[in-house]
Amino acid sequence: MTNVSPSIFKAYDIRGIVGHTLNAEVAKQIGQAFGSAALAKGQTAVVIGRDGRLSGPELSAALAAGLQASGVDVIDLGVVATPMVYFGTHVLGTQSGVMVTGSHNPPDYNGFKMVLAGEAIHGETIQALYQAIVKNSFATGAGSYRTHDIRKQYIDRIVGDAKLARPMKIAVDCGNGVAGAFAGELYRALGCEVTELFCEVDGTFPNHHPDPAHPENLQDLIRCLQETDNEIGLAFDGDGDRLGVVTKDGQIIYPDRQLMLFAADVLTRHPGREILYDVKCTRHLAPWISARGGQPLMWKTGHSLVKAKLRETGAPLGGEMSGHVFFKDRWYGFDDGLYAGARLLELLSREADPSALLNALPQSISTPELQLKLQEGENFALIGKLQNDATFPGAEQIITIDGLRIEYADGFGLMRSSNTTPVVVLRFEAETEQALARIQDEFRRVILAARPDVALPF
DSSP states (O other): OOOOOGGGBOSSSEEEEBTTTBOHHHHHHHHHHHHHHHHHTTOOEEEEEEOSOTTHHHHHHHHHHHHHHTTOEEEEEEEOOHHHHHHHHHHTSOOOEEEEOOTTSOTTEEEEEEEETTEEOOTHHHHHHHHHHHHTOOOOOOOOEEEOOOHHHHHHHHHHHOOOSSOOEEEEEOTTSGGGGTHHHHHHHTTOEEEEESOSOOTTOOSSOSOTTSGGGGHHHHHHHHHSOOOEEEEEOTTSSOEEEEETTSOEEOHHHHHHHHHHHHHHHSTTOEEEEETTSOTTHHHHHHHTTOEEEEEOSSHHHHHHHHHHHTOSEEEOTTSOEEEOSSSOSSBOHHHHHHHHHHHHTTOSOHHHHHHTSOOOEEOOOEEEEOOTTHHHHHHHHHHHHOOOTTOSEEEOSSSEEEEETTEEEEEEEOSSSSEEEEEEEESSHHHHHHHHHHHHHHHHHHOTTOOOOO
8 A cells, every 4th residue: 555645635625736745546546446435335337527638637547547447437537627527427327426626726736526326425434535545445456448528518508598698799718717718608608799818728837827816817807908999807716616707897706795695596595594694704795695585604615515515405596706607597506617707697697788797786894805824734734723822802793614704894804724735824804994904903813822833914
């Protein structure tokens, strides 16, 4: 057995650095462990796919070999967006799938996002795969292997679902991630004129990082909208499960505000139902949902965690600040940036001025996600300490479902441990600049009391 590093088994996926903590031998063992877990749940076939990373072909082949060695049949979709693997588990009837993707991480990273018997696995289930590898306790067999091209089925399904009221002119920026292989065709099929930016799939990401959560990665798209007659801009992360949106006048519509538009629409068909959102989202979201007859439900950050809560509650819609949006209304409940883009265009196509509709959604002064960088493991220790020791005079509410979200009359501050990298993620929102500064001062005080040596990102 190879020495497999426990560090790659994260909270909701497996992720490592190629050539260091991740290689073909590790990928094969992950395949054996996952195949064994699938068989134990009565599954006989697994769908796999990979993004555009340079290490994808080797890791994907090794994964397939491991799955087959456990006795599971493999259906290989080839180079696809992550949601297309999720889609495959539904339409090909496997219920289980593995996507080889490093998502938005740097080019030397890769990893695995996994659906086991219909559930996006996380936490203990991922740790159980590690334990199976450590103990070398795998099922054995000789599974078959075949390839399947799911592109047409996927695009046809979306085009059959989302209907635009008029043709639109849009720009899409895929940051050389795998969404670039599909976005242009999909949105043209919906009736859009599409300007494509960085849609050539290139695992070195030569133009900018494929992560629409960070404003610097949206500057090319903003410039494109200024210089052309495109009405709206869509941006995607490296594996196509997250959506970024930019208006004609260069405003970034963060996913918590996108969710307002989606919630208003979904609640017309599902009155009184829960709408899920994560702890990073704006405080304007809950009153917005309530005003439209829905039940706002704040939950932990993490695509697997939100998906599990969505299943548990039967909610028709969920979303995360990072850009994962989960439609159970007219769709399957998994996060899909390309599909979310189609749903957004359906709503915007009813407007003469789509940007005006988006810009009018409630908002406050807010920071993007800020990252306090620490050593491996220190992020969890720091948040644990602050949950126990920190005091926040003047706070209206202290929410501890995921880190610390401190609600004030005029804003909020959040700090939570990232589950994927050794950082504490912070975000602030307030009604005035003064309130923002005051809330940040409070956070500065408690963090520096616990860790005087850290360099704060605010």
